[in-house]
Amino acid sequence: MSRIAYFGPSGTFTEQAARVLARGRELVAVETIPAALTAVRKGETDLACVPVENSVEGPVTATLDGLAEDTPLVAVAEALLPVHFTVLTRGGTDPVRTVASHPHALAQVRHWLEHNLPDAEPVVASSTAAAAVGVRDGRYDAAVTAPVAVETYPLHVFADGVADVPDARTRFLLLGPPGPLPEPTGADRTSIVAAAANRTGALAELLGELASRGINLTRLDARPLKGNYGYYRFFLDFEGHLSEARVGNALAALRRRCEVRFLGSHPRADGVRATVAAAATDEDFAAASRWVDAVRSGELA
Amino acid sequence: MSRIAYFGPSGTFTEQAARVLARGRELVAVETIPAALTAVRKGETDLACVPVENSVEGPVTATLDGLAEDTPLVAVAEALLPVHFTVLTRGGTDPVRTVASHPHALAQVRHWLEHNLPDAEPVVASSTAAAAVGVRDGRYDAAVTAPVAVETYPLHVFADGVADVPDARTRFLLLGPPGPLPEPTGADRTSIVAAAANRTGALAELLGELASRGINLTRLDARPLKGNYGYYRFFLDFEGHLSEARVGNALAALRRRCEVRFLGSHPRADGVRATVAAAATDEDFAAASRWVDAVRSGELA
Incomplete structure (x- = not known):
């Protein structure tokens, strides 16, 4: 399997x-x-x-x-x-004096804890699941966990749907x-990492290659290169699938300019369909290519 | 004071x-x-x-x-x-069975611990300083801390200069x-946050405004807007000081396009002097402006 x-x-x-x-x-x-x-x-x-x-x-x-x-x-x-948390306890009527979780989880429920468990001391654990283990073993009174935790650690659900930022x-x-790429669906995301030269305008030029082909960027993260402080690589996510003309054309243009690694084309979880700007459909690219071929062969001008 | x-x-x-x-x-x-x-x-x-x-x-x-x-x-x-850590203990010859720190610090010394304290169990603490307090109070045997910690918590320096990534x-x-800006030094950094429209090419256009004025970007972070998944604001750091013509000119151009908040112009800690691209010095901007004025007044064409 x-x-x-x-x-x-x-x-x-x-x-x-x-x-x-x-x-x-x-x-x-x-x-x-x-x-x-x-x-x-x-x-x-x-x-x-x-x-x-x-x-x-x-x-x-x-x-x-x-x-x-x-x-x-x-x-x-x-x-x-x-990111909706579940707060697990051992049940019963004892007051909750300690509430454990991973520091990121504690940070994301800080306000909820102040309002709902103001007397409980926050305690850091190595993961949300480790906090649940600690409650089961009697080391903490409550754990801030993923909803799925209760299936592994059958504790009492003190609260669920807990989140300071409701749409996190x-x-x-x-x-x-x-290997073979997932089939295009019309609601796809393509991801690459590009190591651009460290000179004025390098990133603007890379993004221009996407923009000029009507490709909508969905995320950009710059990460410093290890051992080379001040130099960055760029993680770009954008709408579309590599099988589409505008995406393939843009990746070839980026490849001419810098090192590029392809990180995948796959359906978006939110199902948002790609916006394809004017003059950027597969048929637009194919027709333009046919025209250049015709001019090259002397048929058209 | x-x-x-x-x-x-x-x-x-x-x-x-x-x-x-x-x-x-x-x-x-x-x-x-x-x-x-x-x-x-x-x-x-x-x-x-x-x-x-x-x-x-x-x-x-x-x-x-x-x-x-x-x-x-x-x-x-x-x-x-x-990011060089100091490992603090209570001294003496007892074996180190537990080593505490903030999870980020533990992650950054993982290899060092495997080689130097292979039998010590990593324990998460809420901060590097809290780990030092735990060593002082006898709850942990060692703490991975900032070098300055030993001044607040006079413990034994078991190791210093500890880092898996030496240039972190x-x-x-x-x-x-x-208020009044710090004086320009020639080695300055300017920071802004810009909320660009969510449409194809918006970020490429913003970066193009900097690139076309010869301004070298030093950092870009995209952060999602709370309550608006999929929409981002962009934190841009670039070389130069707002008192310089190319930076002021670029900020005015960005302000026409989108919401911009100025986050400061100040000397860089690394002292790296700004690269000013050809045709982007203060004198270039001033001369070009004088020429436009002269054309407007009918003196030149």
Whole structure:
């Protein structure tokens, strides 16, 4: 059976995303994001599920750096989860004196805790799931966890749907080795990483190659190159599928200018269909190409 | 005496940065980044010192979001610290069984721990300084801390200069209310946040306004707008000072296109002098302006 390595432990948001993307595949928890990528690179699993961006915390730098280096991996699917926490206790009527979670989770429910558990002391744990283990074992009174945690750790649901920022979301990627691309759907996302020259206007030129072909950018993250402070690589996500003319044409233009690594074309989890600017459809590109061929052959001018 | 609120507690990297920037001012530790910004906005302190980017972990989203919202604050200075950790113990010959720190710090010394303290269990703490307190109080055997921590917590220096990524750095800003800008030095950085329209090419156009004026971008971070998933604001850092013609001219052009907030012009901590592209000096701008005036008045064509 096909297997997915996910950034664990069991009972976290990444497990929840991996379940969404699993389609019957076996899930294997690994300890870190690099370990999940390594599992696929070594062929120990077929796929890996890792977070890539959170609307509150920003980009997941371990995922971005891990995709830019070492042997290539490509995203074949994505999942978008609302960041709504569940607060778990052992039940009963004892007051909640300590509430544990990963520091990022505690930061995202700070206001809720002030209003609902003002007397509970926040305690940091290594993951939301580790906090649930601590509640089960009697070390903490409450844990702020992913909704899925209650399935692994059958505790009492003290509260659910907890979030200071109601529309916070995390996006997760399902990554595999290079191979046939997922079919285009009209609502696709293409991702690349480009190492542009460190000179005035370099990034503006790269983005101009996308804009001039009517391609809508959906995300841009600049990451410093290790060992080279002040130099950056750019992670670009944009609408469209590599099988489409405007995307293929733009990637060829970028490839002439700088080092580019393809990180995948796959359906968007939110189903938002691509905006294709005027004069940027496949037929526009094909007709323009036919015209150039005709001029070259002397048929037209 | 003038006071600086810094993201504490005492004994952290931010205290170390605040000391670099203090110039005799009193330092006041506050609990969170938003609290440091609020202290200045309410006039409780004159300035605030907070981290803005780490070369391994990426942008400090609490700082970026805090600068884009609420009443404006501007950066008047910056500090750049190498992320080299000190490992503190109580001394003596007992084996180190637990090593505590903030999860980000533990992540950045993972390889060092595997090689030098392979039998020590990593334990998460709420800050590097909290880990030092835990060692002092006997709860942990070792703490991974900022070098400055040993001054607040006089423990035994087990190791220093510890870092898996030897050139990792964190940049810190000294922020105050809007006022007279620091003098230009020729090695300055200007920062803005711009909310571009969500349409194809919008970011390429903004960056084109900088590039066409010979302005070298030094950092770009896209942050999602709260309550509006898929919409972003862009934090841009570039070379030059607002008092220079090319920077003022570019900011006016951006202001025509979108909402812009000025986040400061101040000397770069690394002293790197601005690259000014051909035809982009103050004299170039002045001469071109004189020519347009002369044409308008009918003296030249």
